[in-house]
Amino acid sequence: MTEADFIAALRRLPLHAGAHDLTDDAAHLGDLVLTKDMIVAGVHFLPSDPPTDVAWKLVATNLSDLAAKGAVPVGVMLGYPIGDDDWDRAFLSGLDAVLRAFDCPLLGGDTVKLPPDAPRILSLTALGRSAHAPRRGGARPGDSLWITGTIGDAGAGLAIAKGAAGPASLLARYRRPTPRLAEGQALARHVHAMMDVSDGLLIDAGRMAAASGLVVEIDVAAVPLSDDLQAFGHDALTAATAGDDYELLFACDTEPPVPATRIGRFVEGAGLTLLRHGHPIPLPDRLGYQH
Amino acid sequence: MTEADFIAALRRLPLHAGAHDLTDDAAHLGDLVLTKDMIVAGVHFLPSDPPTDVAWKLVATNLSDLAAKGAVPVGVMLGYPIGDDDWDRAFLSGLDAVLRAFDCPLLGGDTVKLPPDAPRILSLTALGRSAHAPRRGGARPGDSLWITGTIGDAGAGLAIAKGAAGPASLLARYRRPTPRLAEGQALARHVHAMMDVSDGLLIDAGRMAAASGLVVEIDVAAVPLSDDLQAFGHDALTAATAGDDYELLFACDTEPPVPATRIGRFVEGAGLTLLRHGHPIPLPDRLGYQH
Numbered sequence: 001m002t003e004a005d006f007i008a009a010l011r012r013l014p015l016h017a018g019a020h021d022l023t024d025d026a027a028h029l030g031d032l033v034l035t036k037d038m039i040v041a042g043v044h045f046l047p048s049d050p051p052t053d054v055a056w057k058l059v060a061t062n063l064s065d066l067a068a069k070g071a072v073p074v075g076v077m078l079g080y081p082i083g084d085d086d087w088d089r090a091f092l093s094g095l096d097a098v099l100r101a102f103d104c105p106l107l108g109g110d111t112v113k114l115p116p117d118a119p120r121i122l123s124l125t126a127l128g129r130s131a132h133a134p135r136r137g138g139a140r141p142g143d144s145l146w147i148t149g150t151i152g153d154a155g156a157g158l159a160i161a162k163g164a165a166g167p168a169s170l171l172a173r174y175r176r177p178t179p180r181l182a183e184g185q186a187l188a189r190h191v192h193a194m195m196d197v198s199d200g201l202l203i204d205a206g207r208m209a210a211a212s213g214l215v216v217e218i219d220v221a222a223v224p225l226s227d228d229l230q231a232f233g234h235d236a237l238t239a240a241t242a243g244d245d246y247e248l249l250f251a252c253d254t255e256p257p258v259p260a261t262r263i264g265r266f267v268e269g270a271g272l273t274l275l276r277h278g279h280p281i282p283l284p285d286r287l288g289y290q291h
Numbered sequence: 292m293t294e295a296d297f298i299a300a301l302r303r304l305p306l307h308a309g310a311h312d313l314t315d316d317a318a319h320l321g322d323l324v325l326t327k328d329m330i331v332a333g334v335h336f337l338p339s340d341p342p343t344d345v346a347w348k349l350v351a352t353n354l355s356d357l358a359a360k361g362a363v364p365v366g367v368m369l370g371y372p373i374g375d376d377d378w379d380r381a382f383l384s385g386l387d388a389v390l391r392a393f394d395c396p397l398l399g400g401d402t403v404k405l406p407p408d409a410p411r412i413l414s415l416t417a418l419g420r421s422a423h424a425p426r427r428g429g430a431r432p433g434d435s436l437w438i439t440g441t442i443g444d445a446g447a448g449l450a451i452a453k454g455a456a457g458p459a460s461l462l463a464r465y466r467r468p469t470p471r472l473a474e475g476q477a478l479a480r481h482v483h484a485m486m487d488v489s490d491g492l493l494i495d496a497g498r499m500a501a502a503s504g505l506v507v508e509i510d511v512a513a514v515p516l517s518d519d520l521q522a523f524g525h526d527a528l529t530a531a532t533a534g535d536d537y538e539l540l541f542a543c544d545t546e547p548p549v550p551a552t553r554i555g556r557f558v559e560g561a562g563l564t565l566l567r568h569g570h571p572i573p574l575p576d577r578l579g580y581q582h
């Protein structure tokens with residue numbers, strides 16, 4: 001069963017209204033925003049990733065889902081497999097660092113013992129509060145598409161984590177992403193749609209367009225790339241199909257109140273159109289990370 | 292690192308006030324009660340358990356934590372490893388049944404793909420609302436200790452699931468526990484302390500006594516056993532050290548408003564004292580399931 005099949009089957013179960021028919025990354029309960037992730041060694045992180053960074057990334061990626069809702073973090077609940085003492089201690093130190101960095105306390109959780117040889121699996125539920133949580137599917141025809149920060153750095157960082165030569169700054173973008181909490185809070189009232197980029201700019205922008213019932217046109221020449229990424233040799237199309245950016249992608253019809261780059265627009269229709277300096281170019285075979 | 296060591300280390304991290312210093316099964320956020328569990332094939336359920344029943348038990352055991360807080364279920368968030376089609380379909384059917392049975396909708400969640408040969412691991416976060424959530428550690432000297440229902444049936448059911456001959460009623464108590472939601476809601480304002488019995492009556496009563504700073508005296512002759520369990524041949528001490536009952540254990544100084552059995556009392560001191568018809572007997576080597 002694919003993820004899409006499974007989610008379609010879940011939609012036939014009794015759903016809470018705040019589940020938004022399972023079309024979004026987060027659920028709502030009044031002004032509470034809830035998001036849940038499981039991450040698996042060898043799938044979502046490398047078994048060689050430092051445990052301090054695994055802790056950081058587990059929390060930061062969930063806080064990124066909250067950021068996309070304009071939420072202020074309230075707390076997290078951890079599901080943790082107790083195993084190797086050294087790994088556990090380092091994980092706890094990374095967890096302490098990330099909770100302090102984003103002013104987000106621990107609310108509770110559960111510990112388990114895994115059978116020997118089972119891959120490490122961690123789970124996190126993050127809760128935040130937002131009075132104006134934007135949806136993924138609210139883009140309107142004529143809206144511009146904007147992105148915070150730079151794209152593709154984490155994709156290069158993953159290559160570096162796997163052994164490529166490259167700067168620590170790019171590796172840090174992969175291992176220690178920064179959820180755009182302040183930007184999300186500032187943007188929430190101004191945007192028509194918002195989401196974080198986790199699987200890749202193109203695939204995620206396509207999801208926003210699909211949820212909004214529109215075409216999104218993206219000009220790859222406008223995609224913001226860091227100097228380090230350009231020196232590393234990744235081009236805009238590689239960057240736009242890499243994952244793990246955790247930047248905020250949003251649709252609005254005014255100048256945003258935070259630094260961001262306009263990379264495209266929404267028009268009537270359905271799908272994703274790529275341009276380079278205004279001229280249509282073919283879509284790459286792979287738009288991003290497919291679950 | 293043991294679970295106790297790990298939780299002690301978590302207590303040095305930034306904690307939410309609603310985490311109650313991680314001394315309870317559930318966290319609080321205003322009137323919201325939150326609980327999170329991970330369950331692992333081969334550890335928390337048998338790989339041979341029917342997937343419909345695994346779904347039931349995953350939800351029912353979390354709702355049991357809510358019941359112990361007198362909470363009305365609000366919704367659940369599921370972390371699910373998509374794998375074998377038949378297993379997934381059966382799980383979905385069990386999930387549908389349990390959500391409908393306890394009027395608890397799905398709020399959201401996350402799906403993952405596990406590496407081949409990884410044991411199945413599922414995670415659930417359950418949310419409920421309770422205006423008067425009792426704590427585990429509120430028992431007072433002179434309080435009586437009470438238990439709903441009968442004890443030990445699920446322990447016999449586990450033996451039956453592993454191949455012993457025995458009635459379907461006992462197997463069902465192991466595979467399809469019933470969270471005592473209505474009882475918990477009725478009890479919440481009347482009790483000084485309440486928790487659900489998941490690891491075994493003796494070990495859990497000992498935890499309530501420790502959290503309350505008291506001795507709990509339990510008379511094993513008073514422990515309520517079903518006719519089926521007695522026919523199966525398990526005695527009260529076996530029943531009181533088996534897990535998976537999901538009955539409510541509570542301390543109060545009045546007659547409870549729901550059917551329950553008085554099995555002991557709290558007195559000054561620290562620890563667990565066992566009696567049989569009023570006469571002290573030695574503690575068994577094993578008080579219940581140790582994580």
